[in-house]
Amino acid sequence: MAVDEPSRYTSSEDAARAVKEMLHELVRLTTLEEESPQSFKVRAYEKAGLAIESTTDDIRPLSASALAKLDGIGKSTAAKIRQFLDSGTVDKLDELREKYPREFAELAKIPGVGPKTLKAMRDKLGVQNLDDLRRALDEEEVRTLPRMGAASEAKIKQAIERLGLGGKDNRTPVADVMGIAERLVDRLSGHPNVADVTYCGSLRRMAETIGDVDITVASEQPEEVMSEVRKLPEVDELLLSGSTKTSFLTTTGLQVDVRVVEPDQFGAATLYFTGSKAHNIALRQRSIDRSLLLNEYGLFEVDDDGQQTLMAAKTEDEIYQALDMAVVPPPMREGTGEVQAAADGTLPDIIQREHIQGDLHYHTDRSGDGRSSLEEMVTSASNQGYRYLAITDHGEDLAINGSSQAEMEEHRQRIQELQPQFPKMRILFGCELNIGPDGGLDYEPDFRRQFEYTVASVHSHFDLSKEDQTQRLLNAIEDPTVNSIGHLTGRYIGRRPGIEIDYDEVIAALVANDVALEVNGALQRLDAASNVVRRAVEKGVKLVINTDSHHTSELGRMEYGVRTAQRGWAPRELVVNSWTEKKFMKWVQARR
Numbered sequence: 001m002a003v004d005e006p007s008r009y010t011s012s013e014d015a016a017r018a019v020k021e022m023l024h025e026l027v028r029l030t031t032l033e034e035e036s037p038q039s040f041k042v043r044a045y046e047k048a049g050l051a052i053e054s055t056t057d058d059i060r061p062l063s064a065s066a067l068a069k070l071d072g073i074g075k076s077t078a079a080k081i082r083q084f085l086d087s088g089t090v091d092k093l094d095e096l097r098e099k100y101p102r103e104f105a106e107l108a109k110i111p112g113v114g115p116k117t118l119k120a121m122r123d124k125l126g127v128q129n130l131d132d133l134r135r136a137l138d139e140e141e142v143r144t145l146p147r148m149g150a151a152s153e154a155k156i157k158q159a160i161e162r163l164g165l166g167g168k169d170n171r172t173p174v175a176d177v178m179g180i181a182e183r184l185v186d187r188l189s190g191h192p193n194v195a196d197v198t199y200c201g202s203l204r205r206m207a208e209t210i211g212d213v214d215i216t217v218a219s220e221q222p223e224e225v226m227s228e229v230r231k232l233p234e235v236d237e238l239l240l241s242g243s244t245k246t247s248f249l250t251t252t253g254l255q256v257d258v259r260v261v262e263p264d265q266f267g268a269a270t271l272y273f274t275g276s277k278a279h280n281i282a283l284r285q286r287s288i289d290r291s292l293l294l295n296e297y298g299l300f301e302v303d304d305d306g307q308q309t310l311m312a313a314k315t316e317d318e319i320y321q322a323l324d325m326a327v328v329p330p331p332m333r334e335g336t337g338e339v340q341a342a343a344d345g346t347l348p349d350i351i352q353r354e355h356i357q358g359d360l361h362y363h364t365d366r367s368g369d370g371r372s373s374l375e376e377m378v379t380s381a382s383n384q385g386y387r388y389l390a391i392t393d394h395g396e397d398l399a400i401n402g403s404s405q406a407e408m409e410e411h412r413q414r415i416q417e418l419q420p421q422f423p424k425m426r427i428l429f430g431c432e433l434n435i436g437p438d439g440g441l442d443y444e445p446d447f448r449r450q451f452e453y454t455v456a457s458v459h460s461h462f463d464l465s466k467e468d469q470t471q472r473l474l475n476a477i478e479d480p481t482v483n484s485i486g487h488l489t490g491r492y493i494g495r496r497p498g499i500e501i502d503y504d505e506v507i508a509a510l511v512a513n514d515v516a517l518e519v520n521g522a523l524q525r526l527d528a529a530s531n532v533v534r535r536a537v538e539k540g541v542k543l544v545i546n547t548d549s550h551h552t553s554e555l556g557r558m559e560y561g562v563r564t565a566q567r568g569w570a571p572r573e574l575v576v577n578s579w580t581e582k583k584f585m586k587w588v589q590a591r592r
Contacts, residue, residue: 008088008233010190012058015085017183018233019059022084022093023049023077025252029096032108035115047072048081050371053553060085088233102253103129109495111159112152120145130165162497164209171209172254173494175523178203178560180234180250181213188258191228193221195263200273206331206563208493208526212255214273222260229258265297267315272296278335279328286323286339299323331530331567348571351545353562355578358388358425359555361432361455361486361518361546366393366411368401371551374414380552382422387581390430390453391415395442397434398459405447412450426581428452432486437461437468439475441482448481453588455518455546457486458499466500473501477509483591484516484544487527495524503532507539514591516542516576519568521561522554533568542587543575 009015026045031037051072052059059067059081067078080090107130108118121127124145125136133156136142142153181199188197194217198204201214219225222244229246230238239255240247247257261269272280272295287294293302298313299322312318320327326342329350341347363370364377370393372380381389393411396402403411412429419427430453433441441448441456448454456476464472476482488506489498510517517536520527525548528536533543545565547557565575572578576587 008085009060010187012060014183014186015058015060016052016055017179019052019081019084020049021179022090023052023081026080026090026093026096028108029093029100029105032100032105032115032118033096035119037115044074044077048074048077052081053551054371097251101128106130107133110156110163110165111496112156117145117148130160134160159497163494170253171211172252173524174203174206174208174210174526175493176252177210177213177254178523180254180256181215184213184215184232184234184256184258187232188215188217188225188228191225193219193224195219196266198270200270201275204274204330205276205333206526206530206560206567208529210254212257215256215258216266216269216273217258217260218263218266219260220263225260226258261296263314265313267317267319268294268298268313269296271316271319274330274333276334279333279339282335282339283323286325286343290323292323294319294323329563329566331563332569334567348569349573351562351565351570351572351575351578353559355572355575356386356545356558356562357579357581358386358390358577358584359384359547359549359558360388360390360428360430360453360484360544360577361392361520361548362389363393363432363548363550364391366391366403366407367432367550368394368398369550374411374418376552377549378418378422378425378427380555382425384555384558386425388426388428388577388584390428390455392430392432392453392455395431395433397436397442402434402442405443408443408447426585430454432457433476433482434459435472435476437464437472439472439479441476441479445479445481448479449592451481453483454481455484455486455544456482458490462490462496462499464499466502469499470502470505473506474509477506477513477515480592482515483588484518485510486518486546487520487522487525487548488517488532489527489529491527491529492524493526498527503535507536507541510536510541511539514542514587516544519543519545519561519565519570521545521547521557521559521564523557523560526560526564528568530564530567533565533570537568537570537574541574543570544577545575546577 009018023045027042030042034041051070055070064078064082067073067081068075080092084090107113108115125141127133127136137153137157143149181203185197185199188194196218199213199215203210203213217225226243226246234250235248236251237249244260249255284294293300299311299319300308301311302308312322317327326347328338328342332338359381362377364374394402396404415427415429429451431451433454433456435456435458491498517528519533545561547555549555576584
């Protein structure tokens with residue numbers, strides 16, 4: 001049975017994304033409440049999130065009883081989802097937020113700080129935020145708690161340092177920001193008085209962490225747009241409410257600034273608010289050198305009397321062209337030589353999303369953590385227009401999620417049987433191999449040679465020394481059955497620091513063995529990081545941009561991977577999955 005009232009969300013995708021984020025927050029806070037990520041309630045919210053992700057139904061009109069009929073959603077969770085869709089709030093979530101404020105709950109992301117330990121820190125040491133935790137560590141109080149000691153304190157300190165926590169700027173991992181920003185842009189773009197809209201700032205430049213979200217809107221009716229902004233369900237606290245700018249905090253504490261400009265000024269405004277500061281300074285200097293003025297309203301000629309004549313403002317491209325430059329993609333705008341390169345014609349032929357011919361890190365439900373069938377994943381890849389695809393389910397050494405040799409042989413047969421249904425796309429029987437602590441790989445070498453493509457990745461033993469981590473990677477790179485190295489450090493941005501390695505040694509080994517370095521498009525990873533990509537590009541390392549998809553809903557990660565590669569100045573010719581099928585397969589087979 002459907003509800004009578006219309007939904008607060010403008011599309012089924014919009015509603016599903018918002019519900020998934022709400023359930024994810026319930027998972028985090030309930031883990032604290034229950035002191036275990038495996039509790040019944042936590043698992044129930046996780047299953048509900050997967051159910052929302054998997055359903056093709058429009059959940060907006062569904063009653064609580066109808067939602068409870070979806071596989072994986074219980075009655076209690078269905079009621080919470082319905083309340084959220086109707087009001088934007090959930091009573092249980094509000095209760096948990098009050099009990100576990102954001103600054104306190106964020107501490108649970110630090111490796112070594114489990115829910116029981118965190119609650120003990122608050123109850124016995126008065127820890128409420130990161131500053132309190134750092135004080136307790138400095139005063140050696142943490143070691144007095146149950147199951148803790150001097151070694152535990154040292155590990156927590158190291159994790160805080162490696163995660164980059166505790167700085168003056170409060171920054172949020174990009175994975176926690178992108179969904180909100182995209183949803184806000186989608187919702188505003190549907191407003192009748194909005195001519196154009198985009199998010200800007202460090203998010204548009206594809207930075208790994210974000211200070212706040214800047215959204216620029218083109219409209220001739222700014223007050224109507226601002227009125228709509230203030231009604232957005234994401235608004236938790238208004239900070240500024242003006243006729244052309246509104247600032248607010250979301251329930252997660254993220255600040256969002258929405259500005260409205262005239263449509264004819266949209267290009268200049270997006271250029272200015274995208275930044276970076278260093279990029280904008282270089283552009284302004286180039287303008288000054290030509291007796292021009294560049295600001296957030298446009299590029300102007302200025303005569304001897306100070307009179308200004310507009311040259312360009314409507315689009316970013318017009319402004320770059322008026323400055324006799326190539327257009328610089330947003331992820332490259334960091335003031336690291338891109339302005340000069342764009343001016344003198346040495347900007348590389350940078351990789352673009354439309355260049356991608358295939359995805360080479362793809363999981364199905366053959367992997368224990370895969371959530372879509374082989375048929376569903378292949379169909380989704382075909383719909384992307386890919387020319388080739390590697391199915392790379394987990395190798396046997398990954399506990400729970402891996403597949404035995406017999407299971408892989410059966411899997412290969414299914415792939416071969418499916419191939420005739422997709423004559424325009426080559427489906428490769430592959431594997432994501434696990435790199436053991438000594439660099440060993442799954443299966444015997446003879447069986448590994450039967451895979452048509454492999455990606456080898458670190459999934460365990462994150463606490464080895466820098467020397468040991470480097471050597472394990474070198475050993476894997478030298479194995480002739482390895483085509484690429486996946487998510488190089490195994491990091492989760494803001495949650496788990498990656499392994500420490502000697503990048504120069506690893507990059508040299510990749511070049512010597514003609515093995516590709518993956519740019520993983522999963523927002524929580526973006527691994528290899530863009531600065532590592534740039535170092536690899538300078539040495540001629542081949543790259544492969546992948547989604548590491550475990551469900552059909554994750555194919556959009558390719559865009560984030562491409563932007564990360566752009567941020568690392570990756571030229572098209574080095575990205576192997578931008579090549580034709582013939583060229584790509586020649587490279588793969590030569591490795592063997």
